[in-house]
Amino acid sequence: MTVSPPPGYDGPSLADLAADVSTDSDETLSVSAPFTGETVGNVPACTPADVRGAAERARETQQSWSDRPVGERAATIERFASLVEDSRGDLLDLIQIESGKARLDAHEEVLDVVATTSYYADRAAEYLTPERKAGVVPLLTSVHKHRDPYGVVGFITPWNYPLTLAVSDALPALLAGNAVLVKPAEETPHTALFVARLLREAGVPEDCFRVLPGEGKRLGEPLVESVDAVSFTGSTAVGREVAAQAGRELVPATLELGGNGPIVVREDAPLGRTVTGAVRGGFASAGQLCIATERIYVHESRYDVFCDRLVERVRNLDLGANFEYSTDVGSLISETQLSKVQSHVDEAVEAGATLLTGGRHRPDVGPLAYEPTVLTDVPDDTAVACEETFGPVVTVTPVEDDEDALARANDDPYGLHGSVWTGDPATGKSVARELDCGTVCVNDAYISMWASTGAPMGGRNDSGIGRRHGDEGFQKYTETQSVAVQRGHPIAPPAGVPNRVVAATLSAYLRLTRAVGLR
Ligand code: NAD
Numbered sequence: 001m002t003v004s005p006p007p008g009y010d011g012p013s014l015a016d017l018a019a020d021v022s023t024d025s026d027e028t029l030s031v032s033a034p035f036t037g038e039t040v041g042n043v044p045a046c047t048p049a050d051v052r053g054a055a056e057r058a059r060e061t062q063q064s065w066s067d068r069p070v071g072e073r074a075a076t077i078e079r080f081a082s083l084v085e086d087s088r089g090d091l092l093d094l095i096q097i098e099s100g101k102a103r104l105d106a107h108e109e110v111l112d113v114v115a116t117t118s119y120y121a122d123r124a125a126e127y128l129t130p131e132r133k134a135g136v137v138p139l140l141t142s143v144h145k146h147r148d149p150y151g152v153v154g155f156i157t158p159w160n161y162p163l164t165l166a167v168s169d170a171l172p173a174l175l176a177g178n179a180v181l182v183k184p185a186e187e188t189p190h191t192a193l194f195v196a197r198l199l200r201e202a203g204v205p206e207d208c209f210r211v212l213p214g215e216g217k218r219l220g221e222p223l224v225e226s227v228d229a230v231s232f233t234g235s236t237a238v239g240r241e242v243a244a245q246a247g248r249e250l251v252p253a254t255l256e257l258g259g260n261g262p263i264v265v266r267e268d269a270p271l272g273r274t275v276t277g278a279v280r281g282g283f284a285s286a287g288q289l290c291i292a293t294e295r296i297y298v299h300e301s302r303y304d305v306f307c308d309r310l311v312e313r314v315r316n317l318d319l320g321a322n323f324e325y326s327t328d329v330g331s332l333i334s335e336t337q338l339s340k341v342q343s344h345v346d347e348a349v350e351a352g353a354t355l356l357t358g359g360r361h362r363p364d365v366g367p368l369a370y371e372p373t374v375l376t377d378v379p380d381d382t383a384v385a386c387e388e389t390f391g392p393v394v395t396v397t398p399v400e401d402d403e404d405a406l407a408r409a410n411d412d413p414y415g416l417h418g419s420v421w422t423g424d425p426a427t428g429k430s431v432a433r434e435l436d437c438g439t440v441c442v443n444d445a446y447i448s449m450w451a452s453t454g455a456p457m458g459g460r461n462d463s464g465i466g467r468r469h470g471d472e473g474f475q476k477y478t479e480t481q482s483v484a485v486q487r488g489h490p491i492a493p494p495a496g497v498p499n500r501v502v503a504a505t506l507s508a509y510l511r512l513t514r515a516v517g518l519r
Helices: 014-018 048-067 070-086 088-099 103-128 170-175 189-202 216-226 236-249 271-287 303-315 335-350 402-410 425-434 470-475 499-515
Strands: 028-032 039-044 131-133 141-149 152-156 179-183 209-211 229-233 253-256 261-265 293-299 354-357 373-376 393-399 417-421 439-442 478-486
Touching (some): 014 189, 048 152, 048 179, 048 209, 048 216, 070 189, 088 103, 088 189, 103 170, 103 470, 170 470, 189 209, 216 236, 261 271, 271 293, 271 303, 271 393, 293 303, 303 373, 303 393, 335 373, 393 402, 402 425, 425 439
Parallel strands (some): 152 229, 229 253, 261 417, 293 393, 417 439
Antiparallel strands (some): 141 478
């Protein structure tokens, strides 16, 4: 099978994309295709000096980008969305070449970018319109809140959603008037470079969206030092390092980190739909999804039938390493991921877990293909139970009632996303409110939440700090400036009036405004 690129690919060659990287370094990153393991490209690896240089150029260009009327920036970003739609087939090929995911999973990324663009392009002008606030002395104090871009925002992104995570969070930053520098994952730089091309073609100045491929541990520090705000998406361990550095530099940081997604299957859950959702939640992008389902808690009265039906569906999933829509589950990204998934499953089985289906590496399908796997009787202290596996593996555990399910689901350091399955949506919503996660779906795995762009998403606890989507997803790329204009005498002791009188007058004024509801 050929992976580089498949027949019908009409986009830029991978070598051509690599040539867009601006560096004098002769070091390279070798990029391989998970479907075959073959090397598909060598991308120049940026140096810390490249990062600092790119930040300087971004800073010089950012002002003219931010001076453009917001409507003009929105029109540019809308053009980008149209180019993404026009290039959909090529983007899907590229995402699949670099990440090894199934085509339907890659398709979700394209949909996400287009939907996010429209959402923020439609609202950018409103977000940036100065807001009038109540002044301390009615009629005499007029106050407005303004929003300014930070300047240059740095993004450090993972490999699992190479299109979405390289650009969807950056779109509101650009719309707010910032310049953006992206350090993509080592495994997937070409997709980010293709995005940069499309943004340029749409009219975003080259230095306002730069992709800086290279090693995270080498480029992370110079990036955080050079920018005015940071958005990190990746593992909790690296997120802590980025947060510490952002703390030293006093730059705001958003951290979108790992998860160990729980789902609660109530006694009244409609099993057909619940199993469909559990399969999507557990095996989309071969489980390499931060908001994936990893732990399933099922009411004990439905446990046996749920397991039977889940296993039947999982056994019928088409595991593949190809560009066809017929494949349900694609490859893992790397040997590192494969050995992590394999060790989590093997350790659980050795500790007494029951393997209901899967549990095997499938080199006959692809070098990094791993069977969709269902485990039960999993001891609580095994890695698969208490850590993020980030692979096509779910565990199923019987529970006595909602309380038991919630106690188990919340007994976890993460808090990213979960779901509740029930025939009674109102109770489902109450149970959802008790799950200690930043987002929860009732009767859906994750898409109804992710694709509802108006609602903020992000993690609690070890899953991160900050939110994407919704108003928060735009506002975090701006800092406010409030301006108060006072008419008449300034609020200061008038000449010749004793301070005691001034203090008494101010207290009386505060009492009056509280009494008439002006505070
Ligand atoms: P990772 O943390 O290893 O790498 C993420 C990025 O950080 C990469 O670009 C990497 O080069 C860079 N990096 C590595 N070391 C660094 C350092 N010392 N300083 C600065 N940057 C550094 O994560 P990964 O393996 O690429 O991605 C998988 C993880 O990402 C999973 O834990 C997953 O849950 C998480 N994730 C979270 C979300 C979310 O929205 N919460 C979304 C996708 C993935």
